[in-house]
Amino acid sequence: MSSGSVQTLPLQLFLREDFPQLLQTLKQLGYQTLGPVLSQGAIQWKAITTPEDFPIDWKDQQEPGSYRLEPDPSPRYFNIVHGPESLKPLTFAPRETLLVLDHQNNTFSAKDIQPDTTPTAILGVRACDLAGLGIQDQIFLHGTYPDPYYQQRRENLFLIAVNCTRAHATCFCASMETGPKAQQGFDLSLTEADEDFLIEAGSVKGLKVLDQLTSSIASEERIKEDEERIGACAASQTRSLPKANLPAALYEAHDHPRWDHVAARCLSCTNCTMVCPTCFCHGVEETPSLDFQQSEHTRVWDSCFTPDHGYIHGKNFRPTTKDRYRMWLTHKLAAWIDQFGTSGCVGCGRCIAWCPVGIDLTEEVQALSQPPL
Amino acid sequence: MTLNPYLIHPATIVERKQESTDIVTFRLQLTDPALQESFRFEAGQFNMLYVFGVGEVAISIVSDPDEPGFLDHTIRIVGRVTQILGHMQIGESVGVRGPFGQGWPMKEAKGKDVLIVTGGLGCAPVVGAIEYIFQRRGEYGAMTILHGVKTPHDLLYRERYDAWRHQPNTKVLLTSDEPGKTWHSHVGVVTELFDDLELEPDNTLVMMCGPEIMMRVACNVLTHQGLRPDSMYVSLERHMECGIGLCGHCQLGPFFLCKDGPVMRLDRVMPFMGKVGV
Numbered sequence: 001m002s003s004g005s006v007q008t009l010p011l012q013l014f015l016r017e018d019f020p021q022l023l024q025t026l027k028q029l030g031y032q033t034l035g036p037v038l039s040q041g042a043i044q045w046k047a048i049t050t051p052e053d054f055p056i057d058w059k060d061q062q063e064p065g066s067y068r069l070e071p072d073p074s075p076r077y078f079n080i081v082h083g084p085e086s087l088k089p090l091t092f093a094p095r096e097t098l099l100v101l102d103h104q105n106n107t108f109s110a111k112d113i114q115p116d117t118t119p120t121a122i123l124g125v126r127a128c129d130l131a132g133l134g135i136q137d138q139i140f141l142h143g144t145y146p147d148p149y150y151q152q153r154r155e156n157l158f159l160i161a162v163n164c165t166r167a168h169a170t171c172f173c174a175s176m177e178t179g180p181k182a183q184q185g186f187d188l189s190l191t192e193a194d195e196d197f198l199i200e201a202g203s204v205k206g207l208k209v210l211d212q213l214t215s216s217i218a219s220e221e222r223i224k225e226d227e228e229r230i231g232a233c234a235a236s237q238t239r240s241l242p243k244a245n246l247p248a249a250l251y252e253a254h255d256h257p258r259w260d261h262v263a264a265r266c267l268s269c270t271n272c273t274m275v276c277p278t279c280f281c282h283g284v285e286e287t288p289s290l291d292f293q294q295s296e297h298t299r300v301w302d303s304c305f306t307p308d309h310g311y312i313h314g315k316n317f318r319p320t321t322k323d324r325y326r327m328w329l330t331h332k333l334a335a336w337i338d339q340f341g342t343s344g345c346v347g348c349g350r351c352i353a354w355c356p357v358g359i360d361l362t363e364e365v366q367a368l369s370q371p372p373l
Numbered sequence: 374m375t376l377n378p379y380l381i382h383p384a385t386i387v388e389r390k391q392e393s394t395d396i397v398t399f400r401l402q403l404t405d406p407a408l409q410e411s412f413r414f415e416a417g418q419f420n421m422l423y424v425f426g427v428g429e430v431a432i433s434i435v436s437d438p439d440e441p442g443f444l445d446h447t448i449r450i451v452g453r454v455t456q457i458l459g460h461m462q463i464g465e466s467v468g469v470r471g472p473f474g475q476g477w478p479m480k481e482a483k484g485k486d487v488l489i490v491t492g493g494l495g496c497a498p499v500v501g502a503i504e505y506i507f508q509r510r511g512e513y514g515a516m517t518i519l520h521g522v523k524t525p526h527d528l529l530y531r532e533r534y535d536a537w538r539h540q541p542n543t544k545v546l547l548t549s550d551e552p553g554k555t556w557h558s559h560v561g562v563v564t565e566l567f568d569d570l571e572l573e574p575d576n577t578l579v580m581m582c583g584p585e586i587m588m589r590v591a592c593n594v595l596t597h598q599g600l601r602p603d604s605m606y607v608s609l610e611r612h613m614e615c616g617i618g619l620c621g622h623c624q625l626g627p628f629f630l631c632k633d634g635p636v637m638r639l640d641r642v643m644p645f646m647g648k649v650g651v
Contacts, residue, residue, distance in 0.1 A: 098379045101425060107404065107466035108425045110381045144632065145378040145617040251626070254648060281621030283614055288426030295426040297381070302621070309622055312612045313451035323650030331624065338627030 011223055012215035014190075014199040019077065020051055022160075025212040026121045031158055034090075035123035036080055042067060043083035045090060048123060055080055062168035062349065065358025078124050078162045078192050081171070084354055086129045086277030090122065091153045092136060092301075098149065098284070099297040110297075115149050121158040125186065127179030128171075128348035130161060132277025134185055138340045139280050149299075158205060161186035165229040167237050170349030172362060175240030178346045180233045191226045198226050239352075239362045241345065242369065247334035253368045254326070262364050263322035265357050270303035272351035272359075273328065278336075278344045281309070304328050329361060329368075378617050381423045381468035382408055384444070389463050392529045395450040396494065397459050398435070400443050403469060412441050416501030417476030417608060417636045421616045422446060422458060423468025430454040431613035431631065433498035434472060438505060444469065447497040447529070473616040474635050477502040478606055482578040486514040488570075490591050492521045492563055492583030496530065498608045498635065499582045507540050516543040517570060521563030521587070525553030544570075563587060564594045574599035580636075582608040589647045592639055602640035609634050609642065625651060 014022075026033050027049075035048035038055040048054065059072035059079040072079050093115070101110045140150035164173075164180035173179030182189045187206035191198040198218055201207040253259075273279040283302040288295040302309060304327045310318035318324050336344035345361070352360045388400035403409040414420075419433040430452070436445035450459035461467065479502065487506060489499055506513045518537055522528050528547065538545040546566045548559040559566060563583075572595075579595060581588050588607050595605065611623035611630045618632030626645035628634060634642075645651055 099381060101381065101468075103425055106464065107383050107385070108468070109383070110468070112377050112380055139619070143618060145619065147619065148377050251644075254651075280619065283620065283622075284429065286426060286428040292426055297379070299379075304621065308612075310612060312610060313455075317611065318650050320650065326650060327624075335624065335627040339629070 011218045012199045012210065012213075013218040013222065014197045014213055014215045016075070016195050016197070018214045019197075021213050022123075022209070023048065023051070025209050026158070028212075029119075029209065031119045031121040033121045033123060036078070036083060038069070041069065043069075043080050045085055045122065051077065054078075059166075060168070062170045062353040063358075064170065064352050064360050065355055067353050075194055076192050078190070079166075081164060081166060081168055082126050082129065082348065082350070084275045084350065086275070086348065086350070087122070087125060087133045087157075087159075088136060088277050088279075090120070090157065091133065091150050092140065092280065092282075093149070093153070093299075094301045095298060096149060097296050097298045101295045101297060103293045103295075108295075112148075115152050117152050117156050119156045119158065121160060123160045123162075125159050125161045125182070126164060126348070127161065127182040128173045128176075128346045129277050130159065130182050130185040131173075131176075131178035131346040132348065133159075135278045135340065135342055135344065135346070136280065138342065139278075158209075159186045159188075161189040161202075163189060163191045163226075163230050165191070165226075165233050167233045168349060168353070169238065170352040170360075171237050171347065172239040172241065172349060173347040174234035174237045176343065176345060176347035181230045191230065193226070198223065239349070239360070241333070241343075241347070241362055241365055246365070246369075247337050249369050250330045250334040250365075256368050257372050258364065258367045259322045259326050261367070262325050262359060263320065265359055266305075266321050266325050267356060268305045268321045268324055269356060270305045271354045271356065273303040273305060274301065275350040275354045276332075277346055277348055277350075278332075279303070283308075304331070329364060332361075333365065379470070379615075381421075381429075381470055383466045384469045386461060386463050386465050386467065387443070389461075392447065393526070395459070396447060396529060397450075398445060398447045399461075399467075400436070400445050401467065401469065402443060404466070409442055412444075412472075414438055414441060414444075414472035415476030416479060416505045417498055418472040418474050419498075419613075419616070419631075419635065420444065420446065420469050420471030421473065421613075422448075422454075423470065424454055424457050424461070425466070425468070427457050428454050429468070429470070429614070430458065431473075431616060433501075433608075433635070435497050435500040436504075437508065438501060439508065447494070447500075449494050470616060474631055475633065475637075477505075477580055477608075477636050478578065478638075479505055482506075482580075483512050484514065486573060486577045487516050488572065488577055488579045488595075489516070489518045489520075490563060490579065490581045490583070490588075491519070492587040493523065493527065494529065496520055496582065499580055500530065500533070502580055503537065507537070510541060514542070514576065516540065517572075518543070518545045519548075519563055519566045520546075521548045521550070521566075521583070523549070524551045525549050525556040562590075564591050567591075567594055567598065572598060572600070574601070577604065579605040580608075581605065585609070585646060592643075602643055603638060605639040606636050607639055607642065607646075608636050609646075
């Protein structure tokens with residue numbers, strides 16, 4: 001598992017022409033390599049075996065309610081900031097059989113299903129998603145009941161972060177203090193320029209890989225230049241969430257008319273919760289075989305926007321879209337802090353881009369913080 | 374894989390009692406002798422009960438924590454899982470995961486008078502606590518048990534109330550919203566029973582279970598009678614799907630009721646109880 005920064009080497013310069021070495025080294029060490037791959041008009045984490053698998057000719061444009069890919073002349077591997085997937089599906093599987101139960105002689109036996117634990121290196125992890133992973137670790141690993149399925153997947157990840165030098169209109173990681181530079185939780189981190197990368201190890205595992213690469217000590221100037229590019233990326237972000245008093249303000253805003261306003265636009269489609277790097281709600285489905293001799297006990301992502309979420313025999317505690325949006329926002333930005341000591345938002349902006357009607361939580365929070373008219 | 378909180382353990386139905394047409398009490402015994410030996414629970418905790426091929430449902434344990442070899446569960450047939458579970462018979466197997474949640478404050482209640490206020494089937498989660506006190510009668514003060522039902526027909530555990538009535542320093546008062554030919558107790562809502570009580574607010578601990586609206590009203594009335602919210606406990610019900618605070622359904626404000634509850638101290642949940650859509 002990734003630990004904090006292990007800075008035993010000065011920042012290294014790693015040439016673009018040597019980039020295939022990174023893929024080869026990871027392969028030699030037994031990792032399957034996943035990276036951003038063009039798929040269905042967006043990008044997804046998929047197998048990367050050669051540098052040509054990267055979507056080099058494309059960049060993404062994200063705005064409220066809009067995600068578009070455009071041709072891009074730059075030669076960079078990591079020009080696309082992010083797709084709809086955070087790291088979440090790689091550790092907390094969207095659909096996962098937990099148990100298989102066998103019926104026998106009027107009773108049954110239950111067997112737990114081991115997740116696939118192939119060591120997996122992920123190339124191109126953004127700072128916001130590392131922060132999201134840290135929050136999911138808090139939920140699934142550091143509570144009263146650590147989740148063994150999550151744990152096994154998590155332990156087998158090798159994370160290669162890429163610091164952002166370009167932000168979207170929807171990004172607000174700077175305001176959430178999660179990016180654009182990856183601070184911790186990575187094994188290697190890259191800052192990409194047209195001809196080369198700055199590369200840094202964040203763990204002993206990362207150092208082992210870095211040792212295998214042809215690299216040289218980066219110049220002070222180059223380091224400063226990259227810091228400036230990352231700084232400019234932060235400065236270019238226009239959206240933000242307030243920190244001070246936000247939980248109290250949201251708890252107190254329970255009867256605010258703005259909830260009706262947003263509920264009139266919200267489709268309750270669950271997109272925001274599906275793309276969110278931290279949302280963790282799930283349900284369990286039971287699927288018996290046709291002969292009723294075996295049954296699969298399967299965990300499936302759920303969302304607080306579904307009609308079932310607050311349902312209990314004969315009563316739905318959150319019957320309206322207004323209740324559900326309020327539940328989501330209040331949980332994410334207020335209750336989450338009580339539960340896990342951190343906000344549930346990392347500022348990745350996905351919920352804004354992937355909302356079919358472009359609802360923007362930063363705008364909603366702003367409106368909810370104003371006294372009702 | 375190390376300890377897996379999702380693993381379901383088979384148990385056998387060893388006793389079955391039909392409480393009413395749609396309510397059944399089961400006595401379960403875990404099949405694995407080692408697990409049977411090590412299983413411990415507190416009054417007010419719950420198990421996730423599993424029906425093969427159907428799924429799980431959260432049900433409180435009503436038996437005595439001092440006899441953890443047997444797990445009693447009272448089930449009302451209301452949903453997809455209980456529809457099947459409620460019709461199962463002696464000798465059949467159900468699954469058990471648990472125990473989960475925070476139980477009743479038996480330690481805090483020591484030396485105090487205890488007032489139990491329940492409504493409907495709401496009595497079930499608190500039966501374990503009542504029996505616990507009667508097993509250690511000398512350690513607790515005066516017991517007052519108030520129970521309200523919608524109609525006389527809805528009264529469960531009739532023999533239990535009769536037995537409790539004969540315990541020393543114990544008062545049992547029943548009420549029904551609607552009258553009935555065979556109903557000789559009070560008619561009206563449960564809060565009307567408070568009028569005849571002589572409570573010592575500083576030395577009384579309240580345990581409450583039932584419909585949330587009933588508990589809210591009862592808590593209000595008791596607060597007016599001088600009881601402090603930090604000496605009142607309520608058992609709350611929400612959609613509990615995992616039992617371990619991970620699935621997200623049972624949230625009430627900052628609480629996961631499956632993990633932080635189901636028994637909650639009133640002053641902690643008061644800001645969130647009764648809010649529409651929470």
